[in-house]
Amino acid sequence: MKEAKSILQLQNIKKTYPGVVALNKVDLELKEGEIHGLVGENGAGKSTLIKTCTGATIPDSGKIIINGIEYAQMNPKLAENNGLAVIYQEFNLVGELSVAENIFLGRAIRKGIMIDKKAMEEETEKIFKQFQINIAPDELVKNLTVGYQQLVEIAKAISQNARILIMDEPSAPLTKSEVERLYEMIERLKKAGVTILYISHRLDEIFYLTDRITVLRDGEKVQTLYTKDTYVDELVTLMVGRELKETFPPRTRTYRNEVLLEAQHLTGNGLKDISFEIKKGEVLGFAGLIGAGRTELAEIIFGVKARTSGKIFFKGKEIAPKTPREAIDHGIALVPEDRKQQGALLDMEIKSNITMTIMKNISNFSVINKKEEKNIASKYKEELKIKTPYLEQKVKNLSGGNQQKVILGKWLAADSELIILDEPTRGIDIGAKYEIYKLINKLVESGKTVLMISSEMEELMGMSDRIIVLAEGKITGEVRKEEFTQELIMSYASKTGGKL
Amino acid sequence: MKLMEFIKKYGIYVVLLLLVIFFSVSTDSFLVSSNLFNVARQVSMLGIASVGMAFVLLLGGIDLSIGSQITVVNIVAAWMMVKEGMNPVMSCFIAIAISVFVGFLNGWIIANINMPPLIVTLSSMTILEGIAYIISGGIPIFGFPKSFAVIGQGYIGPVPIPVVIMIIILGIGSFILNKTYFGRYFYAVGGNEEAAKLSGIHVKRVKYLVYTLSGLFAGIAGVVMLSRTNSGQALAGKGFEFDVLTAVVLGGVSVNGGSGKMSNVVAGVLILGVLSNGMVLLNVSQYVQMVTKGLVLLVAVGFDCWQKYKSVKVAKTA
Numbered sequence: 001m002k003e004a005k006s007i008l009q010l011q012n013i014k015k016t017y018p019g020v021v022a023l024n025k026v027d028l029e030l031k032e033g034e035i036h037g038l039v040g041e042n043g044a045g046k047s048t049l050i051k052t053c054t055g056a057t058i059p060d061s062g063k064i065i066i067n068g069i070e071y072a073q074m075n076p077k078l079a080e081n082n083g084l085a086v087i088y089q090e091f092n093l094v095g096e097l098s099v100a101e102n103i104f105l106g107r108a109i110r111k112g113i114m115i116d117k118k119a120m121e122e123e124t125e126k127i128f129k130q131f132q133i134n135i136a137p138d139e140l141v142k143n144l145t146v147g148y149q150q151l152v153e154i155a156k157a158i159s160q161n162a163r164i165l166i167m168d169e170p171s172a173p174l175t176k177s178e179v180e181r182l183y184e185m186i187e188r189l190k191k192a193g194v195t196i197l198y199i200s201h202r203l204d205e206i207f208y209l210t211d212r213i214t215v216l217r218d219g220e221k222v223q224t225l226y227t228k229d230t231y232v233d234e235l236v237t238l239m240v241g242r243e244l245k246e247t248f249p250p251r252t253r254t255y256r257n258e259v260l261l262e263a264q265h266l267t268g269n270g271l272k273d274i275s276f277e278i279k280k281g282e283v284l285g286f287a288g289l290i291g292a293g294r295t296e297l298a299e300i301i302f303g304v305k306a307r308t309s310g311k312i313f314f315k316g317k318e319i320a321p322k323t324p325r326e327a328i329d330h331g332i333a334l335v336p337e338d339r340k341q342q343g344a345l346l347d348m349e350i351k352s353n354i355t356m357t358i359m360k361n362i363s364n365f366s367v368i369n370k371k372e373e374k375n376i377a378s379k380y381k382e383e384l385k386i387k388t389p390y391l392e393q394k395v396k397n398l399s400g401g402n403q404q405k406v407i408l409g410k411w412l413a414a415d416s417e418l419i420i421l422d423e424p425t426r427g428i429d430i431g432a433k434y435e436i437y438k439l440i441n442k443l444v445e446s447g448k449t450v451l452m453i454s455s456e457m458e459e460l461m462g463m464s465d466r467i468i469v470l471a472e473g474k475i476t477g478e479v480r481k482e483e484f485t486q487e488l489i490m491s492y493a494s495k496t497g498g499k500l
Numbered sequence: 501m502k503l504m505e506f507i508k509k510y511g512i513y514v515v516l517l518l519l520v521i522f523f524s525v526s527t528d529s530f531l532v533s534s535n536l537f538n539v540a541r542q543v544s545m546l547g548i549a550s551v552g553m554a555f556v557l558l559l560g561g562i563d564l565s566i567g568s569q570i571t572v573v574n575i576v577a578a579w580m581m582v583k584e585g586m587n588p589v590m591s592c593f594i595a596i597a598i599s600v601f602v603g604f605l606n607g608w609i610i611a612n613i614n615m616p617p618l619i620v621t622l623s624s625m626t627i628l629e630g631i632a633y634i635i636s637g638g639i640p641i642f643g644f645p646k647s648f649a650v651i652g653q654g655y656i657g658p659v660p661i662p663v664v665i666m667i668i669i670l671g672i673g674s675f676i677l678n679k680t681y682f683g684r685y686f687y688a689v690g691g692n693e694e695a696a697k698l699s700g701i702h703v704k705r706v707k708y709l710v711y712t713l714s715g716l717f718a719g720i721a722g723v724v725m726l727s728r729t730n731s732g733q734a735l736a737g738k739g740f741e742f743d744v745l746t747a748v749v750l751g752g753v754s755v756n757g758g759s760g761k762m763s764n765v766v767a768g769v770l771i772l773g774v775l776s777n778g779m780v781l782l783n784v785s786q787y788v789q790m791v792t793k794g795l796v797l798l799v800a801v802g803f804d805c806w807q808k809y810k811s812v813k814v815a816k817t818a
Contacts, residue, residue, distance in 0.1 A: 304698070325700040334698060342698055347691040347758050352684055356699040359681040366680045410699065 004031040006065075007195050008053070008084070008164055013062035015048055022048040023059070026221045028214055030164065030195050035186065037206040037227070038199045040216035040239055041457070041490075046199055049216070050166055053197075054079045054086055066164075083163035087170055091153045095142030100124040102141050103156045127155050131188050147178030151185060158194070165189065166197045171205060172291060183209065201289045203232050203494045215239055233487065236494075240457065240486035248462035249437050254444040255282035255465055261301070261314050261418055261449075268308035269296045272473045275310075278418070278451060281444050285464030286453045287489050293473040294453040295337055298420045301451075302334040303327040314418070328357055333416035335407050337423045337453075339400065343407045346396035350388060351377040353395050353406050357414040380409035384439060401432025408439060419443060422453045437463060457486050471495050504807070512752060512767045519771060523778035530781055537660060541728075543773030544662035545570075546743055547766070549721040550751070551673035552603075552714030553744045554765050558677075559690045559710050560757025561617035565606060566718045566744055568628035569599040570737030573722030575632045578641040578732025581648065588648040596719035602628065603715020604708055611707040625741070632734045642731035652727030662724050669717060674762035676713075686710060691758030746797040747772045754804050772796075 008030040015023040023045045030036050040046050051057035053064070055074030064071045066082045079085075093102050100120040101108070109119045117138075124137040133151050141149060150170060157165060171179045186209060189196060200206055206213060207227060215222040215238045222238045258280045266274040271293050278284045286294045299305040301312060303321030312319050314330055321327035324334070336342035345353050354377045355362060362372045377391045384405040388398060395406055404424060411419055421440070425433040440450055440463055454460045460467055461484045469477040469492035477492030524531040549566050556563045573595040580591035602624060609620050654661040677683040685706045688696040697703050718737075725736055751768025753760030775796070779789050 302698075323700075323702070324698050325702060328700040336698055341692070342694050345688050345691050345695050345699070348687055352688075356684075356688060356696075356701070359684055363681045366682065368679060368681050368684065414700075 004033055006030065007032040007067060008197075009063075009065040010049070010052065011063040011065065013049070013052055013059045013064075015052065015057060015059045021219050023052070024219045025062075026216070026219070028221065029224070030197060031212075032195055033190065033193050034211040035190060035196045035198055035209050037210035037213040038197055038216065039201075039203070039206060039213060039235065044216040044239075045219040046216055047168075048219075050086060050168060050197075050199070053084060053166060080160060083161055084166070085157035085160065085162035085164070086166040086168065087150065087153050087157065088168050089170075089172060091149050093141045093149055093152060096140065098138050098140055099135055099144070099152050100137040102152060103127075103137075103159050105156075123159070124155070127159055130192070131155065131158070131185060133185075145178070146173050147175065147181060150174070150178075150182065154185060154189070158189075162194065164195045164197070166199070168199050169201065170198070171200065171202065179205075201494055203235060206235075207232070217241060232491070236487045236490045240490055248459075249434065249441055251283075251441060251463070251465075252445075253465070254441075255279040255449075259313075259316075261312065261451075263301070264311040264313070266297070266300055266307055266310035266312070268310075269300055269305040270473045271296055271300065271307070273310075274470075274473075274475055276468055276475065276478075278449060280417075280449055281447060282465050283440060283444055283450045283452055283463055285460040285467040286451065286470060287457065287460050287467050288470035288493050290455065292470040292493065294470055295422055296473070297470070298334055298336075298422050298451070298453060301327065302332060302420060304334075328414060328416070331415070331417035333411035333414065333419045335404070335411065335419065335421045335424055337426065339403055339407065339427070344395045344403050347394060349392045350381070350386065350395055350398070350406055351391040354380055354409045354413050356410055376413050377409075380412055383412070384409050385435070399432065400428045401435060404428060404432075404436060405439070416448070418449045418451065420451045420453070423455065424452065425454075425456070425459060433459075457489060461486070461489075469493050508752070508807070512750065512764055512771070516767055516771050516774065519774045519778065523774065523781065527778070527781045530778060535777070535781075537658070537663075539770075539773050539777045540663045540666075541660045542777060543769050544660070544666040545721040545725050545728075545740075546747055546772060547666040547769045548669045548724065549718050549740065549744045550747050550765055550769050551669055551762070552717035553741075553748045554673065554751070554753050554760060554762065555676075555686055555710045556617070556714050557690075557745075557748055557753045557755060558686045558757060558760055559707065560693075561610065561707075561710070562621060562745070562755075563603075563606065563711065563714045563718075564618065564621040564741050565602065565624040565628060566714065566721075567737035567740035567742075568625040568632070569602055569715055569718035570722040570725060570740055571632045571734060572602070572628045573599050573719045574726045574736040575636050575641065575732045575734060577723060577726055578644070579635055581644050582641050582732075588645055592723045596716065596723065599715040599719030599722065600712055601715070603718070604712040606715070607708040607711030610711065611704040629734075629738075636732065636734045638734055640731045640733050644727075644730065648727055649730060650727070652724050652729070662728065665720070665724060669720065670762065670766055673717075673765075677762050682706065682709065687758055689757075742797070743772060743793070746793060746800065749797065749800040749804065752804075754808070755801055756805070756808055768800075 006029050010026060010028040013023050013026045026049060038046055048057055052059050053074060055076050055078060058073045064074055066084065094105065103124050104120045109116045121137040128135060133155060135144065135148055135152065141152060144152065170182060174182060186196060198209055210227045212224055212226055213235065214224045215235065217239060256279060259277045260280040262277040264275050274297060288294050300307045303323050303326050319330050321330060340346060345356065351373060355373050359368060362369050374391065381391060386402050386405045386409065388402065395403055398406065425436055428436065444450055452460065452463060465481055467479045467484065467489060468475055469479065469489055471493055476495045479488055529535055553563055553566060576598055577591045577595035580586040580594060581588055606621055606624055609615055610617050650661065652662055656664055685701050688701055689703050689706045693703055722737065726732055747768040748765055749755060750771055751765030753765060779792065
């Protein structure tokens with residue numbers, strides 16, 4: 001390939017949010033007509049970088065150079081005028097309108113005051129012909145599958161003269177045949193001279209599609225490589241590339257040779273044939289990329305969502321929880337991913353939050369025994385070291401770490417045996433994280449069992465006895481503590497089902 | 501922010517006091533014991549029905565059918581006593597059972613069909629109003645046994661019986677919210693349905709219960725009204741839900757659900773009662789009264805929503 005000129009350049013981009021450096025002096029160069037892969041773990045800064053390109057985020061410092069013109073920041077209009085478009089995972093399409101109307105949304109071709117449907121459909125047809133897209137322009141968008149909707153989205157960008165396309169995990173929502181169609185589309189785009197920045201977790205497709213790859217880690221650019229000069233293991237090492245820091249309390253082996261929960265062939269809610277067992281006193285980690293099915297698994301075990309087949313055995317007996325209440329009564333607890341929306345009752349007192357699941361049990365003839373309520377709440381306040389002057393404090397006034405402790409307190413009060421933690425330290429500062437880790441240790445030492453879902457690899461490796469890796473709703477690997485390496489787990493996590 | 505806290509906590513009592521002072525000064529007839537009892541008697545039905553509405557709003561819902569439920573109870577009880585010659589206790593019991601059932605149906609539809617409470621109860625409001633007209637033919641039904649009048653017109657000592665009933669019902673409402681576990685569930689479900697569900701609360705059952713209770717209290721209000729007016733009318737409860745809603749929102753129950761206290765609802769009920777009574781004493785025209793009430797609801801809900809909006813903004817910048 002002859003050396004092409006650069007079409008988009010980011011230089012020294014820096015962006016900080018309170019307490020976090022999202023991007024630190026990041027450089028990125030796209031050459032005209034290339035397909036450039038962008039990879040990195042969750043939280044590496046990929047989204048912030050895209051937003052910087054489109055003007056959704058204003059960088060603190062740095063330069064953006066498009067077509068040789070230098071900007072300190074972008075805005076959406078400017079980005080569009082410079083031929084830059086993003087295909088997000090969520091499409092900006094209106095289901096009730098036709099394909100052609102969507103493509104010309106906001107800039108409809110008119111005849112007087114009337115919208116000229118025919119002209120729009122003809123224009124759409126032209127673009128579709130060029131890229132061999134097989135959709136009727138007058139079809140309603142809601143009748144299209146996700147894969148075709150994506151093609152409409154791409155065609156829309158092309159019709160607006162986009163020369164640089166940023167695609168954010170475009171293959172994530174697609175079926176295998178749709179993915180193949182997407183690859184063909186990308187090839188045609190490339191032939192037409194469109195430059196593409198392709199973001200994906202799937203390393204196999206990064207290798208299949210791209211000319212060059214840029215790796216981000218912790219908000220910094222690690223390296224840009226030619227795809228033909230690198231290989232998967234090297235890329236994974238670059239993505240992960242750091243030693244475990246001493247941020248975890250020491251763990252001793254607490255699990256016994258007694259199976260607490262066994263899942264057999266769980267299927268449904270996006271899962272395919274999940275089987276595993278968890279021992280009493282164990283911390284079992286679940287790794288995987290976003291959308292791999294980890295939360296979905298928790299939902300099934302906790303009775304939030306239904307499964308289509310498979311069995312769950314708990315303490316040797318088969319259980320089939322259809323509501324959270326049933327799961328709770330069996331002794332299962334869930335600390336959900338979204339603390340504020342699903343976990344805590346923010347407008348209620350700490351006291352009520354802790355006793356919420358057992359409120360009925362501490363009532364006589366429906367009247368709450370307030371003394372007992374207070375005793376229970378203060379017991380767990382002490383035990384979990386919840387920092388608050390009084391138990392009548394509303395939970396919304398607590399810090400994230402303390403909110404999480406209140407939720408844990410709720411499950412301890414309910415005497416749960418299996419505690420499912422979904423992203424237990426998300427949005428919690430480092431000091432409080434350490435306390436949560438210590439609590440997890442304490443839980444398993446006292447005979448509880450923990451199933452931990454986390455996107456923070458270090459946390460999973462630091463806390464788990466064993467890690468099961470999910471990808472696309474299936475178990476793709478199981479790693480014992482002695483074998484823990486980020487590279488191994490990442491390689492399982494980025495495994496896709498079939499060959500390309 | 502300090503000022504806001506004060507307004508939130510005591511503002512309603514200040515408003516009540518100001519209204520009382522205003523009407524005491526501007527009319528000779530307001531601050532007389534007979535008139536004050538009159539106010540109490542006038543607000544009794546409002547007070548009774550407001551307990552149900554307060555529960556429903558706490559849950560983040562709304563019950564627009566309260567007025568029509570009152571009407572139906574009114575007509576059915578009157579019809580049974582006069583046309584069927586049934587005894588008053590039995591008639592009232594059956595009539596109230598009907599409103600309880602309607603309340604349950606509202607709750608069932610809202611919880612299971614997942615329809616917006618506004619639409620569900622707006623529909624049942626219209627349906628019930630139609631049924632009341634069908635039964636009565638639009639003609640007032642009167643001529644009840646004398647004993648029946650006691651409920652609405654009798655006294656225990658110096659206190660009118662409707663006021664006694666109101667105090668009992670408000671007491672029950674307060675008891676449910678403050679003392680019982682299911683009262684606590686109302687706050688939990690209204691504050692965050694998802695989190696409540698994940699805490700093991702049967703959200704649907706809570707919804708059935710709340711709308712059923714709303715029906716029960718509307719039914720009781722309907723019986724009191726029938727006894728007071730001594731005639732069953734197809735217009736008995738028309739627009740009543742509006743007054744109830746206004747009183748409850750004035751009482752600080754959030755239209756967004758999850759927060760509110762019974763004690764403040766009492767103040768809200770009294771404000772509305774004093775306002776209506778005072779405006780009548782001042783010879784304010786009925787239409788101006790309507791304008792005033794509409795404004796009161798707007799301001800009360802506006803204050804609630806504006807506060808919520810502010811706190812969300814603060815949370816976002818924090």
